[in-house]
Amino acid sequence: MKKRLQVLVAFDIGVIKPRGYGYEEEFKGPAFATERDVLRAIRDNGWEARTVGIHNDIRVLIEEVAERRPDVIFNLVEVFDNKTYLDKNVAAILEMLGIPYTGASSEALFLCNNKGLFKKVLRYHRLRGPRFQTFMRGHRVWLPKVLTLPCVVKPLCEEASRGISEASVVDNEAAFIERVRFLHEQMNSDAIAEEYVEGRELYVTVLGADRLVVFPPREFKFGKRPEDEPRIATYKAKWDEGYRKRWGIDSVSAGKLPNGAWERVQETCKRAYRALNLRSYARFDIRLTPSGQVVILEPNVNPCLAEEDEVGLAALKGGLPYDRLIRRIVSLALTRGGPAKKRRRAA
Numbered sequence: 001m002k003k004r005l006q007v008l009v010a011f012d013i014g015v016i017k018p019r020g021y022g023y024e025e026e027f028k029g030p031a032f033a034t035e036r037d038v039l040r041a042i043r044d045n046g047w048e049a050r051t052v053g054i055h056n057d058i059r060v061l062i063e064e065v066a067e068r069r070p071d072v073i074f075n076l077v078e079v080f081d082n083k084t085y086l087d088k089n090v091a092a093i094l095e096m097l098g099i100p101y102t103g104a105s106s107e108a109l110f111l112c113n114n115k116g117l118f119k120k121v122l123r124y125h126r127l128r129g130p131r132f133q134t135f136m137r138g139h140r141v142w143l144p145k146v147l148t149l150p151c152v153v154k155p156l157c158e159e160a161s162r163g164i165s166e167a168s169v170v171d172n173e174a175a176f177i178e179r180v181r182f183l184h185e186q187m188n189s190d191a192i193a194e195e196y197v198e199g200r201e202l203y204v205t206v207l208g209a210d211r212l213v214v215f216p217p218r219e220f221k222f223g224k225r226p227e228d229e230p231r232i233a234t235y236k237a238k239w240d241e242g243y244r245k246r247w248g249i250d251s252v253s254a255g256k257l258p259n260g261a262w263e264r265v266q267e268t269c270k271r272a273y274r275a276l277n278l279r280s281y282a283r284f285d286i287r288l289t290p291s292g293q294v295v296i297l298e299p300n301v302n303p304c305l306a307e308e309d310e311v312g313l314a315a316l317k318g319g320l321p322y323d324r325l326i327r328r329i330v331s332l333a334l335t336r337g338g339p340a341k342k343r344r345r346a347a
């Protein structure tokens with residue numbers, strides 16, 4: 001009988017557990033919705049799955065791989081030792097171990113994590129992003145003449161809107177400088193200031209390596225937030241359920257976009273995906289301006305992947321139910337490296 005595909009689900013966790021520990025209790029909580037759903041979908045696809053939780057000692061992963069030699073690793077590791085920027089190092093280790101893995105390469109994680117760097121690459125490919133300036137810690141802070149206020153001042157290398165609040169939108173020089181300094185001194189983070197881009201906020205998922213699929217857009221709705229004020233998805237607006245309810249903030253299917261905008265959105269996201277050498281799945285945060293321009297705010301590589309997250313919902317709307325989405329992602333990992341290399345198919 002043909003051996004079933006062996007999938008190792010690697011993820012980050014704040015505590016150390018012995019190798020082989022099942023994580024059933026932990027996965028019941030909302031913090032592990034992605035891990036729980038991915039694991040279930042892998043098993044529903046008829047594959048064998050093991051899990052490895054990684055905190056601050058990478059040996060647990062290396063030993064697991066050495067002993068079990070999984071066919072593929074489903075990489076859900078977003079932080080190592082509480083440091084978000086070390087996700088790329090974990091992917092780099094997977095590359096050294098020579099096991100196919102899902103999601104972004106170490107190179108793409110490095111590139112997309114830095115909100116200044118990916119913009120430079122996208123600009124080279126003539127893809128539109130907001131004008132910006134980066135401010136490294138220990139250097140002078142000033143308001144550059146080329147930037148038009150209001151600006152959004154953000155941590156250079158963060159995600160999930162950490163460090164982004166209403167105070168991140170600044171409309172005068174003093175507030176601009178104060179916010180950059182706040183990020184430097186209070187968050188211990190380099191900063192980026194971008195011109196504020198008005199418009200609808202859309203989340204667009206792209207899946208694939210050579211042939212790309214773009215799923216129907218999702219939209220972040222700002223509810224009762226005043227329309228004449230800058231509207232941004234702050235940390236609170238994303239994660240504080242009480243606050244979201246109070247203001248009627250929600251994310252929904254964007255429906256049909258006006259005047260050929262959907263074609264432009266798809267084209268832009270596909271070009272950006274290729275420019276950044278993404279080959280698995282990614283979700284773009286974009287703004288569709290009142291004049292119909294498509295502006296990329298950021299690519300999210302390895303975005304949240306629970307069934308009810310943006311990617312899962314967009315895929316479903318696009319005709320790909322969750323179990324098949326996970327199947328497709330695994331299958332992309334197995335064929336990565338090109339058809340020349342003989343790899344096991346996700347049969």
Ligand SMILES: Nc1ncnc2c1ncn2[C@@H]1O[C@H](COP(=O)(O)OP(=O)(O)O)[C@@H](O)[C@H]1O
Nearest residue numbers: 130152158159160161162194195196197232233
């Ligand atoms: N230049 C900008 N113009 C308008 N809104 C922005 C801009 N930059 C960020 N935002 C708002 O802040 C949110 C978070 O910014 P983003 O760059 O996506 O950071 P994160 O990686 O933390 O999600 C965006 O979803 C958007 O609502």
Ligand SMILES: [Mg+2]
Nearest residue numbers: 160161285298
């Ligand atoms: Mg974002």
